[in-house]
Amino acid sequence: MSKQRVLTGITTTGTPHLGNYVGAIRPAIAASERDDAQSFYFLADFHALIKCHDAEQVHQSTREIAATWLALGLNADKAIFYRQSDIPEIPQLCWLLTCQAAKGLMNRAHAYKAAVAANLEAGEDPDFGVTMGLYSYPVLMAADILMFNANEVPVGKDQIQHVEMARDIAARFNHHYGEHFVLPEARVDEQVAVLQGLDGRKMSKSYGNTIPLFLPEKQLKKHINKIKTNLLEPGEPKDPDDATVFQIWQAFATREQTESMRQAFADGIAWGEAKRELFELVNEQLGEARERYNELMEKPQYVEDVLQSGAAKARAYSEPMLEKLRAAVGIRPLV
Secondary structure (H helix, E strand, O other): OOOEEEEEEEEOOOOOEHHHHHHHHHHHHHHOOOOOEEEEEEEEHHHHHHHOOOHHHHHHHHHHHHHHHHHOOOOOOOOEEEEHHHOOHHHHHHHHHHOOOOHHHHHOOHHHHHHHHHHHHOOOOOOOOOOHHHHHHHHHHHHHHHHOOOOEEEOOHHHHHHHHHHHHHHHHHHHHHOOOOOOOEEEOOOOOOOOEOOOOOEOOHHHOOOOEOOOOHHHHHHHHHOOOOOOOOOOOOOOHHHOHHHHHHHHHOOHHHHHHHHHHHHOOOOHHHHHHHHHHHHHHHHHHHHHHHHHHHOOHHHHHHHHHHHHHHHHHHHHHHHHHHHHHHOOOOOO
């Protein structure tokens, strides 16, 4: 029986934070050890250009994210770990799919609709500031997925639409040119935590409320101390389900540790004490990986070699696939 192909992309626009680790990196690395699946993990640097026009930031982020995944134990011999831009077949496939993608489908993309709504609210032209990159990036995402005929695409709920669009475009291509693409399935893991940030909203680079993953100890402590809490005094019972401190604790703790902290909240633990214990828990779990990360950041050539090796493995799939697709649409040698 052939293995299920699982594919995940990581956009290279910022420094990985605790929310990325708990929500995406940790479950993906665990899934890459599955014997019944073949994992494709890529750095989505073409996608980064849609929202980040700072060349140095895209470059630095690529380096940080690659080092993060390797430091946290991704086995690059087992998973196929590559940079999107190292696979020239992907933008070619993107064009073949663009020629099958309905404009009406693109008009319904959440990111585009949100941009239009924001413009209308501000009294601007509906398409003010909207690039073709933003408008058509669901097609590039479809190319990422369909290039490797991924069966499963683990996503957050906000990304389900993109996988459905990839299915739609694939089905249309198959209808015109024969069965070339597997229709991918979005996989949403309800068990994966969505962490709150320092201000109580979802931890996100766009809110500027993140706790970067590999901060030095002093900085990590400082960030954890900044987590917003209510004014309840030591000795007053606190609601763990309404507290960012507890929510992050739960994402790193064992079941026993979680229950013990829940009891401490009921007993009125002081916020300062809860934050101190949270710092110790997170610091202990990430300490070894942080050392490895700092080493890898000093060895960019090693990280580059890992990515190039991954690209060679990925292209063993993408080159024959693209050749087949080009032939299907009529782009082939005359003899």
